[in-house]
Amino acid sequence: MLIQHHSAEADTPTDVEAPAPKLPAIAATADALLDAAMLKRIQPEAFSPHALGRLEDLVLQLARVQSAGHLPLDLLVFDSPQVLVFAADHGISDEGVSAVPQQATRERVQQILQGRAPINTLAETMGFDLTVVDAGVASHVVEAGAAAPSVPLLVRKIGYGTRNMVLGPAMSLAQAISALQAGMDVVRHLPGNVLALGDVGVGNTSCAALLLSRLCGVPLADACGRDHPIPGGLDNTQLQNKLEKLSAAASRHRKAVKPLDALAALGGFEIAMMAGAMLQAASERRVVLVDGFVAGAAALVARGLCPPVADYLVFTHRTIDPGHRLMLIHLQVQPLMDMELRVGQGVGALVAWPILQTAQALLEH
Amino acid sequence: MLIQHHSAEADTPTDVEAPAPKLPAIAATADALLDAAMLKRIQPEAFSPHALGRLEDLVLQLARVQSAGHLPLDLLVFDSPQVLVFAADHGISDEGVSAVPQQATRERVQQILQGRAPINTLAETMGFDLTVVDAGVASHVVEAGAAAPSVPLLVRKIGYGTRNMVLGPAMSLAQAISALQAGMDVVRHLPGNVLALGDVGVGNTSCAALLLSRLCGVPLADACGRDHPIPGGLDNTQLQNKLEKLSAAASRHRKAVKPLDALAALGGFEIAMMAGAMLQAASERRVVLVDGFVAGAAALVARGLCPPVADYLVFTHRTIDPGHRLMLIHLQVQPLMDMELRVGQGVGALVAWPILQTAQALLEH
Numbered sequence: 239m240l241i242q243h244h245s246a247e248a249d250t251p252t253d254v255e256a257p258a259p260k261l262p263a264i265a266a267t268a269d270a271l272l273d274a275a276m277l278k279r280i281q282p283e284a285f286s287p288h289a290l291g292r293l294e295d296l297v298l299q300l301a302r303v304q305s306a307g308h309l310p311l312d313l314l315v316f317d318s319p320q321v322l323v324f325a326a327d328h329g330i331s332d333e334g335v336s337a338v339p340q341q342a343t344r345e346r347v348q349q350i351l352q353g354r355a356p357i358n359t360l361a362e363t364m365g366f367d368l369t370v371v372d373a374g375v376a377s378h379v380v381e382a383g384a385a386a387p388s389v390p391l392l393v394r395k396i397g398y399g400t401r402n403m404v405l406g407p408a409m410s411l412a413q414a415i416s417a418l419q420a421g422m423d424v425v426r427h428l429p430g431n432v433l434a435l436g437d438v439g440v441g442n443t444s445c446a447a448l449l450l451s452r453l454c455g456v457p458l459a460d461a462c463g464r465d466h467p468i469p470g471g472l473d474n475t476q477l478q479n480k481l482e483k484l485s486a487a488a489s490r491h492r493k494a495v496k497p498l499d500a501l502a503a504l505g506g507f508e509i510a511m512m513a514g515a516m517l518q519a520a521s522e523r524r525v526v527l528v529d530g531f532v533a534g535a536a537a538l539v540a541r542g543l544c545p546p547v548a549d550y551l552v553f554t555h556r557t558i559d560p561g562h563r564l565m566l567i568h569l570q571v572q573p574l575m576d577m578e579l580r581v582g583q584g585v586g587a588l589v590a591w592p593i594l595q596t597a598q599a600l601l602e603h
Numbered sequence: 604m605l606i607q608h609h610s611a612e613a614d615t616p617t618d619v620e621a622p623a624p625k626l627p628a629i630a631a632t633a634d635a636l637l638d639a640a641m642l643k644r645i646q647p648e649a650f651s652p653h654a655l656g657r658l659e660d661l662v663l664q665l666a667r668v669q670s671a672g673h674l675p676l677d678l679l680v681f682d683s684p685q686v687l688v689f690a691a692d693h694g695i696s697d698e699g700v701s702a703v704p705q706q707a708t709r710e711r712v713q714q715i716l717q718g719r720a721p722i723n724t725l726a727e728t729m730g731f732d733l734t735v736v737d738a739g740v741a742s743h744v745v746e747a748g749a750a751a752p753s754v755p756l757l758v759r760k761i762g763y764g765t766r767n768m769v770l771g772p773a774m775s776l777a778q779a780i781s782a783l784q785a786g787m788d789v790v791r792h793l794p795g796n797v798l799a800l801g802d803v804g805v806g807n808t809s810c811a812a813l814l815l816s817r818l819c820g821v822p823l824a825d826a827c828g829r830d831h832p833i834p835g836g837l838d839n840t841q842l843q844n845k846l847e848k849l850s851a852a853a854s855r856h857r858k859a860v861k862p863l864d865a866l867a868a869l870g871g872f873e874i875a876m877m878a879g880a881m882l883q884a885a886s887e888r889r890v891v892l893v894d895g896f897v898a899g900a901a902a903l904v905a906r907g908l909c910p911p912v913a914d915y916l917v918f919t920h921r922t923i924d925p926g927h928r929l930m931l932i933h934l935q936v937q938p939l940m941d942m943e944l945r946v947g948q949g950v951g952a953l954v955a956w957p958i959l960q961t962a963q964a965l966l967e968h
Contacts (some may be wrong), residue, residue, distance in 0.1 A: 282946060284710040286702060286835025291723065291923065292941030331762050337651060345649040356647050356655065363961065404956070470651025542967040558656065565712030575940060576960075578656030581647060589658070593942075596728065603724040 243441040244449070245342055258349050259415040259498065259543075262422065262521030267302035272311065276301045279599050282515065292572065296552070296597045303525050304431070314598040316525075318430030321366040321584045322515060323350060323357060324508035327376035327399030327442035332484040335444045336359065337471050339397075340376060343440045347372070347379050349385030350438070350583065356437060357583035358389070364591050368432060371424055373417060374399055374507030393413035394420040396507045403487040407494070407503040408445070413498040421514025425522070428437070433519045434527035434591070435536070436556075436584020437508045446535035447561050450485055453497060454568040459486055461561040484527070497542025505539065512536035517543065520550035525594070527587035530557035530571045534565045552594065555579060555586025612725030624780040624863065624908075627886030629801070632667035637676065641666045642903045645965050648662065657937065661917070661962045668890050668898070668915055674887070679963040681890075684956070686731040687880060688715060688722060689755035689786070689873035691768050695804035696849040700809045700834050702848060703708045705741060705764075711948075713732065715803070716752030721946055722801060723754065731799060736789055738782060739764060739872030759785040762874045763789030767838040768852040772859070772868040773810070779867035779875050786879025787839035790887070798884045799892035799956070800901070801918075801949020802873050806810035810925050811900035813869040815851055818862060819933040820905045823849055825928040862907025870904065882908065885915035892952035894924035895944065899930045906934070917959065920951025 276298055281288055297314075305311040325347045331340040349355040350370055361368040367412040371392045372379050376399035382388060396417045411415070425433060436560035447462035464475075472480060487504065494503035503512055513536040519526045520540075528537050528551050529541055540547045549570070556562055557580055566573055574590040645662055647654055658740075662679075670676040671879040673746045690712045698703040714720040715735055726733040737744050739845050745752060760829035761782045765773035774782070790798060812827035827849055837845060865876055873927035878901040882889045885905075893902050905912045913934070921927055921938040922945055931938055 240795060283714060283719070284703070284932045288835075288947040289944070290950075293942055293944065338649070342649045349648060354648070356965060359964050360961065362915075362968075363964040468655075471732060574942075575958075577658055577939075579654070579658065580656065581650060581654040589958065591963050592960075593940075593954065595957075596725065596954050599724050599728040600721060603727075 239313045245521040246262060254330060258261070259418050263372070263519055263542050264517065264520045264546045266546040269302055269305060270303055271299050272305050276311070276601070278467070281503050282553070290600070293597055293600065296477045296594065297601055299549070299552065299592055300525060300594065300597055301524055302433050303603070306523060312596050314601055316432050316594070316598065319364070319432035320428045320430050321357065321434040321436065321588060322363050322371060322424065323368070323436045323438060323583055324371045324373045324511045325379070325438040326374035326442070326506050326508035328439060328445060328506050329400045329402035330404060330444050330483065330487065333404055334476065334592035335480040335483055336441050337378065338440055340440050341440055343375055344377055347436045348377060349393055350418045351380070353388045356581055356585050357549060358586055360585055363488035364588050366588060369428070371382060373420070373511045382416035382446040388415030392424060394418070394424065394511070395490050400506055403504055404490065405490060408505055409502050409507065410431065411498065411502050414498060414505065417507050418514035418517070422518035424511070425515045425518040429522070432488055432525045432527065433515065434513050434584050434587040435515060436517040436587060437532045437582050439506060439508050439513065442506050442508065442532045443559060444480065444484055445504060445506045445509055445532045449500055449509070449535040449538055450561050450565045450568070451488060452495065452500045452504060453542055454565070456564050456568070458488055497539050501539045505535070508532070509539065511537045513543070514542040516547055516551065518542040523562070524550065526551050527591065528553050528581065529563065529584045531562040532561045534562060534569070536571065537597055538565065557586070605636050606706055611809055611889070626909055628884055629882065629885045629909050629911045630660060631911040635669060637666055637670050638663050638759050638819050641676070641966070646662065652882055655965070658962055658965065661959065662966055664914070664917065665890060665959065666886055666966070667676045671888060679966055681797050681959070682962065684729070684731045684797035684799065685955060686722065686733050686794050686799040686801065687789065688727050688733070688801045688803060688948055689736045689737060689738045689876045690744070690803040690916045691739035691807070691871050691873035693804060693810060693871050693879045694765045694767035694804040695769060695809050695848065695852065696806040697767050699767055700845040700848055701806050705803055707807050708740055708803055708916055709744060712740060714752050715948065716745070716756055718753045720948060721950050722887070722948035722953070725950055729953050730957050731953060732792070736876060738785070738876045757789060759789065761785070761878070763780070765871055768856065768869055769848055772856060772869050773870055774872065776863065776867050779863060779870065782872050782875030783879035785881035786876035788884040789876070792878045795856045796888070797890045797892065798880065799894070799949050799952035800880055800898050801894045801952060802877065802897045802947050804867065804873050804897070806870060807873065808898045808924060809845065809849055810869060810871045810874055812925070813853055814865055814874070814900040814903055815926050815930045815933070817860065817865045817869060818907055819930070820924070821929050821933070825929060828925045862904050866904045873897070874901045874904065877906040881905040881912055881916065885912040889914050889915065892956065893918050894952040895920055896927040896930065897947065899927060899934070902934065903930065919955035922951070
């Protein structure tokens with residue numbers, strides 16, 4: 239198959255004239271003294287080290303986030319946990335890269351707003367406040383004159399969906415920076431010290447695969463591959479088409495290698511906002527629960543912009559996307575769970591939340 | 604290395620004169636109509652099938668256990684969840700197959716009885732009643748005249764540790780049957796419809812590896828292997844010694860191929876009791892939470908004795924034992940979590956418990 243390469247230099251964003259985004263200061267959390275003190279408290283007697291496995295690692299990470307260098311840390315305290323669901327549409331949907339039509343984004347958002355989606359159940363069960371952010375859905379999410387939704391909706395539209403990145407950059411650098419700032423701004427106005435992030439957006443696993451490929455050097459065929467057919471998913475022909483379209487986009491924007499440039503060329507509004515939300519939350523020493531593949535792509539961008547953010551991110555769930563497995567390897571993290579969810583919305587983050595509460599309980603006793 | 608083979612036929616238990624154990628009747632739970640009804644209730648709109656991944660499988664399994672064929676099932680109900688910790692010692696400890704000395708069994712049991720072990724914290728946090736069963740610790744667990752433990756202890760000692768299975772069968776068939784019956788008996792007197800099973804017993808991963816090898820045909824070197832050195836675990840020489848000792852035991856008891864015979868020759872008192880507990884719990888349609896490698900070996904035995912028991916078992920956690928991964932593959936199950944715990948006690952089962960509560964919540968809404 240011959241892929242047409244248009245001259246792409248002209249419309250690929252680069253940082254030549256880019257205003258640098260204002261990023262908050264984030265402190266790395268490494269603290270060997272604290273680690274030793276915490277391990278001493280939680281390791282059971284009459285067992286060899288690391289008997290509590292990755293629960294120990296989790297306790298240490300959470301303690302580092304919450305200690306702010308003030309020894310001794312007595313207890314982990316989780317206060318007013320928040321879940322933010324960022325929704326947006328993607329121009330690349332025009333290329334037939336998704337198994338569901340673009341309007342499913344709006345339908346899924348409306349279900350959440352009406353309290354009928356899995357994330358509503360989970361937020362209620364786990365005691366999270368749920369907020370939906372319209373980062374750029376391709377239509378009005380709420381009709382004029384419709385009843386007010388039962389879940390708060392913040393309309394922070396950067397656009398009505400991104401542009402088709404096969405034809406040009408998904409967004410301008412200015413839009414990418416606006417989206418980052420909007421994500422920060424949303425978090426700044428939320429209470430609590432725990433933030434879970436989820437996404438809704440048909441086509442956004444294409445962005446995640448492209449960002450993974452670009453920022454980690456993973457071959458695109460692996461980043462958007464598939465281990466086995468998924469019922470209701472893409473068939474082999476459609477998958478081949480997706481790979482060709484993503485290859486065309488990657489080729490067109492081959493100069494967009496810096497995190498911000500890659501985000502603008504290959505990302506999405508919800509991904510940019512999640513990255514901003516992670517940066518802001520980390521700067522405020524909140525624990526950040528990262529859901530699946532798409533939120534993981536936002537984490538890649540955030541880490542590229544400000545590496546210490548990684549200390550604050552708890553990767554909660556591995557989705558069935560094969561690219562997600564590679565992404566987590568590149569991030570050098572193991573997720574807390576692997577339940578094969580592919581519902582987005584932050585559901586994975588909230589299913590895993592009780593594990594953090596267990597870590598908290600182990601430290602209390 | 605030359606392994607001496609003694610004539611083993613005389614002392615290997617076989618079923619020639621064995622009294623058959625009285626096993627309770629267990630009904631298989633498969634119910635396609637129920638599955639369809641449940642899926643319809645939990646699958647989110649505007650998503651392709653299986654969007655909730657293995658959470659859906661869990662909902663179906665729990666619904667089948669609780670429905671008893673009476674459609675419609677409205678809700679999952681979890682009533683008075685119990686966690687049973689079975690403790691015993693193993694004669695094969697004499698062969699240097701464990702990184703910790705045999706007396707660690709008693710120390711760990713005493714920690715639980717005094718409320719200082721991780722399982723105490725978890726039982727309290729998750730609302731489980733905790734009971735310890737002395738299935739055959741090699742000493743008195745509670746000194747005469749000592750203060751009453753804060754956690755209930757049932758003394759159902761079959762013996763003061765099993766025999767060294769390199770020299771003879773771990774237990775007689777009569778002992779194996781007594782232990783099975785004791786496990787059933789303990790469960791029969793417990794309330795509730797959820798039962799978590801954990802174990803304490805230095806040397807019991809040797810039994811688990813041997814039972815895995817014997818009942819599933821896994822090469823012993825794989826069943827007791829190691830992916831990477833564990834701090835405080837066996838070094839390479841010790842691991843080689845363990846493999847040689849287990850090979851000698853397997854060779855001596857090569858005729859013990861039926862589940863009950865294998866249990867007697869290669870098992871342990873706590874493993875036999877857990878198998879009995881699983882069978883009784885399944886016959887009463889309780890949900891059974893199976894912790895790590897050793898409880899998994901009990902599940903292998905229970906399934907061998909009565910295959911429908913498998914429908915009631917929820918495998919909660921994969922330990923770091925490489926044999927456990929193979930065991931779960933042979934059982935054709937995926938565990939809910941993989942937190943690298945190696946503390947036993949049922950900790951993995953209780954860490955995973957909130958996932959069942961999430962399944963319940965998804966069905967409620």
